[in-house]
Amino acid sequence: MKTLKIGALEYTAAEGIGAIHAFTTRLGGVSEGVYESLNLRAHRGDCDENVRRNYEILATALGFSLPGLIATHQVHSDTVRVVSRADMQPLLSTWPDCDALITATPGLTLAIFTADCTPVLLWDAHSGAVGAAHAGWRGTALDIAGKTARAMCRELGCKPGDLHAAIGPNIGQCHFEVGAEVPRAMRQAYGEAAEAAIRPQGDKFYVNLKALNALSLRRAGVENIEISSECTACSSARYWSHRLTGDARGSQGALITCGVGRQEGL
Numbered sequence: 001m002k003t004l005k006i007g008a009l010e011y012t013a014a015e016g017i018g019a020i021h022a023f024t025t026r027l028g029g030v031s032e033g034v035y036e037s038l039n040l041r042a043h044r045g046d047c048d049e050n051v052r053r054n055y056e057i058l059a060t061a062l063g064f065s066l067p068g069l070i071a072t073h074q075v076h077s078d079t080v081r082v083v084s085r086a087d088m089q090p091l092l093s094t095w096p097d098c099d100a101l102i103t104a105t106p107g108l109t110l111a112i113f114t115a116d117c118t119p120v121l122l123w124d125a126h127s128g129a130v131g132a133a134h135a136g137w138r139g140t141a142l143d144i145a146g147k148t149a150r151a152m153c154r155e156l157g158c159k160p161g162d163l164h165a166a167i168g169p170n171i172g173q174c175h176f177e178v179g180a181e182v183p184r185a186m187r188q189a190y191g192e193a194a195e196a197a198i199r200p201q202g203d204k205f206y207v208n209l210k211a212l213n214a215l216s217l218r219r220a221g222v223e224n225i226e227i228s229s230e231c232t233a234c235s236s237a238r239y240w241s242h243r244l245t246g247d248a249r250g251s252q253g254a255l256i257t258c259g260v261g262r263q264e265g266l
Contacts, residue, residue: 006061014166014226021256023168029054039250042092071111078142080151100133100148104156109257115240116171119254126162128259141185145213146220160221172231173208
């Protein structure tokens with residue numbers, strides 16, 4: 001993955017995805033205080049005008065159309081929604097509950113939000129169809145990444161071999177300290193294969209969510225997978241981390257536009 005800069009804006013993009021996309025950082029927007037500066041999540045206390053301006057900055061830099069943006073109202077589920085132009089709403093609307101979106105409609109941009117959870121983007125190199133998934137630890141245990149890939153094949157006619165996936169910045173294993181319920185859920189979901197992503201330490205565990213989401217994708221037949229090395233908790237000046245600050249924060253976004261249109265620098 002590469003870090004790209006356009007003025008003050010910084011974001012990460014995958015070299016294997018040939019569509020407009022980004023894993024945003026908190027850099028390059030106009031929000032202030034705990035939301036400084038590229039907060040993309042409305043309804044968290046930030047000024048709507050600032051959030052709207054942040055989207056305008058991002059859309060101008062990447063080259064996607066804001067009216068075509070469709071986002072998630074995330075509930076840590078395994079719900080994958082197929083969307084089309086009929087699902088378009090005004091920017092900063094309250095979107096339907098789901099944790100993943102897929103589309104084959106050219107020009108639509110899908111968006112999910114994170115602040116430690118794992119963002120996963122998918123692109124079909126043959127058709128240009130795309131998917132975006134938000135994988136918290138519950139979503140990871142529910143196989144949300146793999147289910148999104150399977151839904152693209154089932155609903156949009158994609159083939160696993162044509163899919164390219166990118167797993168973006170999240171809370172790394174170095175900081176994701178949890179109790180026994182998280183590794184228990186991962187073992188139930190992935191069996192013995194989960195053990196490589198679980199490191200016990202006393203009565204706590206450190207879990208590698210990137211590795212588990214990559215496993216989820218591979219089990220769905222996706223082999224072209226790029227994985228960010230960045231940890232949101234390690235790089236708190238660059239990313240928001242819910243683990244570090246709780247609700248006093250903004251949110252990163254992971255966005256991808258249906259079609260083919262590689263941005264400058266990749």
